[in-house]
Structure formats: structure tokens, C-alpha cells
Amino acid sequence: MRPPETLPASAHYRAFLFDCDGVLLNSNVVKTEAFYKAALPWGERAATELVEYHVSRGGVSRYEKFRYFLAEIVGQTKDEQAPLEQLLDDFARHVREGLMQCEEAPGLRELLACLPAGCPRYVVSGGDQQELRRVFRERGLADGFDAIYGSPVDKRAHVKRLLEREAVQRPSVFFGDAWYDYEVASEAGLDFVFLHGWSEVSDWCERFSNEPVWVCRDLSEYRRLAAG
Numbered sequence: 001m002r003p004p005e006t007l008p009a010s011a012h013y014r015a016f017l018f019d020c021d022g023v024l025l026n027s028n029v030v031k032t033e034a035f036y037k038a039a040l041p042w043g044e045r046a047a048t049e050l051v052e053y054h055v056s057r058g059g060v061s062r063y064e065k066f067r068y069f070l071a072e073i074v075g076q077t078k079d080e081q082a083p084l085e086q087l088l089d090d091f092a093r094h095v096r097e098g099l100m101q102c103e104e105a106p107g108l109r110e111l112l113a114c115l116p117a118g119c120p121r122y123v124v125s126g127g128d129q130q131e132l133r134r135v136f137r138e139r140g141l142a143d144g145f146d147a148i149y150g151s152p153v154d155k156r157a158h159v160k161r162l163l164e165r166e167a168v169q170r171p172s173v174f175f176g177d178a179w180y181d182y183e184v185a186s187e188a189g190l191d192f193v194f195l196h197g198w199s200e201v202s203d204w205c206e207r208f209s210n211e212p213v214w215v216c217r218d219l220s221e222y223r224r225l226a227a228g
Contacts, residue, residue: 002213013119021125025099037091038091042069046073059184061151110220
């Protein structure tokens with residue numbers, strides 16, 4: 001891990017990309033509980049296995065996780081859309097209320113206000129895109145971002161498209177709370193800041209010990225360290 005005091009100033013970057021759950025909103029627990037409740041009709045064991053898979057694959061879309069659940073955990077052999085759609089509907093219903101009520105990241109609005117003028121900022125999340133845009137609009141956060149991207153398109157594909165369109169130019173930085181976020185940032189040649197305050201990655205200190213990442217508790221700490 002890079003020493004936090006070596007964080008580049010915000011003015012160093014040409015774009016800022018943010019995961020949502022565990023970064024902008026304290027919503028990891030909301031999603032975890034929603035996965036369990038949506039899968040519970042298949043039994044407690046199956047629901048618990050899905051939660052374990054979800055936590056181990058932080059940052060990956062719900063679509064991929066529920067496909068895995070049906071194929072690998074409950075052994076669905078037929079290519080049927082109905083069970084997947086039911087899971088997605090139930091999950092969305094459980095998540096919707098939680099996203100509106102969960103805590104906003106400390107210092108988020110202050111950070112957005114002090115980022116360099118004209119420097120694009122994007123939400124790139126594994127959460128459902130329409131759901132995210134509605135929640136951010138209703139919480140008064142949408143105007144702080146140039147665009148909000150989510151599933152069913154994978155965040156790796158979103159970042160690739162932003163680079164291809166030159167909507168993101170290097171050097172840029174990605175803020176995440178999961179190992180998958182780091183993989184996406186690393187493959188795209190972006191700096192990465194891991195936020196551990198709300199992360200569900202319990203062994204983050206060990207996993208990132210030899211990786212070129214900066215670690216902060218939250219966006220408020222990042223803002224303080226990257227001031228100037």
C-alpha cells in the first residue's frame with residue numbers, strides 16, 4: 001500500500017470515478033440483507049450461500065450473482081427467465097427503501113464541491129442503473145455527477161467505454177471498497193483509493209499490502225489528505 005500522505009492533490013486528476021455501495025452510501029448492509037431475503041424462498045442454506053458469494057464478489061452486479069445462485073447453488077438446469085426475474089424484482093423491492101434511508105458518505109458533498117472545475121466525475125457501480133439514478137435524484141445527489149452508470153452492464157465495460165470515448169483521460173482515480181473495484185481500476189490504468197470504513201472486505205489490509213493503492217477510511221479523510 002502507498003502511504004496515505006503521498007496522495008496526489010485532487011488537481012492532479014482529470015476525472016473521478018466512484019463506486020456507490022460502501023463509498024458514496026452506507027448501503028452494503030442493505031444489499032447483503034436484500035440478497036438473503038430474495039433468496040430465502042429457496043431455503044436458509046441457499047440464501048446463506050448466496051450472501052457468502054455476494055460478499056466475496058463485492059462490486060459485481062446482482063445479475064451475475066443471481067445467475068450464479070440459480071446455476072451453482074440451487075442447481076437450476078433449465079434456461080428459464082422467470083426465476084431470475086423474480087429474484088431481481090424481490091431484491092429491488094427490498095433494496096429500494098434501504099437506499100433512501102441509509103447514511104450518505106461523510107464529506108461527500110464537500111468533496112464534490114471542491115473538485116477541480118470542469119473535471120468530470122462519474123458513478124460506476126454494480127447496482128442497477130435505473131435504481132441508482134432514481135435514488136440519487138431523490139436524494140439530491142444526481143447533480144454532483146456528470147453521469148451515473150450501473151448494471152446490467154458490468155462496471156469494467158462502463159470504464160472501458162468512458163476511456164474509449166475519452167470521457168475519462170489519464171491520470172484519473174477510482175474510489176472503491178472491493179477487490180473487484182481495484183481490478184477494474186488497475187486494468188484501466190487508473191489510480192485506486194480503497195475506502196475501508198464501510199467495506200465488507202475483512203482482510204483488506206492483507207490483500208492490499210503489496211498493491212499500489214492508497215487507503216482511506218472514507219471520502220472525508222481522502223479530501224483532507226488530498227487537499228490542495
